[in-house]
Amino acid sequence: MSGSPVENGDMVRRKISAVVALAFTASLVTIPAASAGTPRCDTQRIQAAVKDLASVGASGISVTVKSPRCGVWSGGAGLADIRTGRKVVGNEHSRIASNTKTWTATVVLQLVGEGRIGLDDTVDQYLPGLIRTEHYDGRKITVRQLLQHTSGLPDYMDAPFWSDLEAHRWDHIEPLLTVEQTLTLPPPDRTPSGFAYSNTNYNLAGLIVAKVTGRSIGAEIEQRIIKPLGLRDTYWPGDRTTLPEPDLRGYVEQGGKLVDKTAWNVSASDASGALVTTGADTTAFWTALWTGKLLAPAQLAEMKRTVPEEEGGGYGLGVERYEHTPGFVTWGHSGYMETGHKVRNAVTDDGQRAVTLLIGSEQFDSAKVDTIVDDLIRDLR
Numbered sequence: 001m002s003g004s005p006v007e008n009g010d011m012v013r014r015k016i017s018a019v020v021a022l023a024f025t026a027s028l029v030t031i032p033a034a035s036a037g038t039p040r041c042d043t044q045r046i047q048a049a050v051k052d053l054a055s056v057g058a059s060g061i062s063v064t065v066k067s068p069r070c071g072v073w074s075g076g077a078g079l080a081d082i083r084t085g086r087k088v089v090g091n092e093h094s095r096i097a098s099n100t101k102t103w104t105a106t107v108v109l110q111l112v113g114e115g116r117i118g119l120d121d122t123v124d125q126y127l128p129g130l131i132r133t134e135h136y137d138g139r140k141i142t143v144r145q146l147l148q149h150t151s152g153l154p155d156y157m158d159a160p161f162w163s164d165l166e167a168h169r170w171d172h173i174e175p176l177l178t179v180e181q182t183l184t185l186p187p188p189d190r191t192p193s194g195f196a197y198s199n200t201n202y203n204l205a206g207l208i209v210a211k212v213t214g215r216s217i218g219a220e221i222e223q224r225i226i227k228p229l230g231l232r233d234t235y236w237p238g239d240r241t242t243l244p245e246p247d248l249r250g251y252v253e254q255g256g257k258l259v260d261k262t263a264w265n266v267s268a269s270d271a272s273g274a275l276v277t278t279g280a281d282t283t284a285f286w287t288a289l290w291t292g293k294l295l296a297p298a299q300l301a302e303m304k305r306t307v308p309e310e311e312g313g314g315y316g317l318g319v320e321r322y323e324h325t326p327g328f329v330t331w332g333h334s335g336y337m338e339t340g341h342k343v344r345n346a347v348t349d350d351g352q353r354a355v356t357l358l359i360g361s362e363q364f365d366s367a368k369v370d371t372i373v374d375d376l377i378r379d380l381r
Contacts, residue, residue: 064279097335105318173268206271250339290351
């Protein structure tokens with residue numbers, strides 16, 4: 001007889017920890033040359049953090065760190081592929097799930113800057129008649145509310161259609177279908193600020209981008225972000241179910257064991273979570289965004305305007321804000337994909353320091369990971 005889900009999860013994490021502890025790798029990708037009067041790069045703090053990550057119970061974690069002294073540093077803890085024993089080295093491709101929302105919000109805000117979308121325009125102005133039900137009215141929902149999860153729309157993943165994820169693992173699903181599924185659901189519980197996290201909001205934002213530009217959100221992300229930043233390891237998967245090599249395999253716990261779920265058609269995730277990339281490219285995107293290379297000051301300021309969200313932080317337009325100690329603020333966007341892939345990232349308010357974790361399994365000590373990331377980004381130099 002198998003144990004409880006908690007017991008099985010603990011057993012799996014202990015087994016993973018034993019393997020991960022034997023697989024710690026690191027590499028320096030780009031280190032700025034130091035002049036005689038410039039403080040040298042010291043990676044001891046980074047490597048200590050990666051060693052700590054090897055004990056959190058994840059199958060494998062790809063780690064990318066950026067700091068003024070050390071430039072971009074990549075390494076890893078654990079295994080990228082449990083079956084083959086391939087170690088994580090930091091250059092693996094992975095699904096970044098809801099971190100995609102920040103990329104989508106960036107495209108929308110670029111279009112705002114171009115005068116083609118208004119943040120306080122309604123959904124109905126772009127997609128007339130699409131949202132008209134007893135509970136939801138597109139004439140009363142704005143683009144800003146979509147990006148900030150204050151629209152009052154529920155998450156399409158709560159629809160009965162998604163009660164068996166495996167049944168739709170290989171299906172192509174249009175984002176419009178996810179919106180239609182949402183409209184059959186009752187309104188979600190909301191915080192006093194009106195916040196209720198919903199993937200539907202971003203699939204709708206993607207549909208608005210397509211209506212305005214004549215191209216899909218994936219094509220706009222490619223033209224507006226991927227190509228200008230030279231992100232050669234980032235792509236929109238469409239119906240492709242596999243990841244490019246080297247890949248970070250994704251694992252889901254089933255029956256007390258980790259099962260490889262890497263291959264999946266994630267077309268339904270669309271603007272809310274479809275992107276595939278690496279830790280280095282994710283870091284490059286976030287630091288470019290936060291240093292003003294992708295948005296004009298007015299639009300970046302709008303992105304940073306937050307409302308309180310469920311977990312004690314603040315949510316802006318596609319970004320999560322955390323103030324760890326008075327005056328020390330980081331930004332990022334966590335993510336989880338049904339393949340087991342998870343993301344945790346943080347960048348300082350000035351965009352000079354960043355930590356990106358791509359995680360290969362859904363079971364690990366998330367509180368410990370958060371503490372490691374928070375301590376590391378605070379100590380980076």
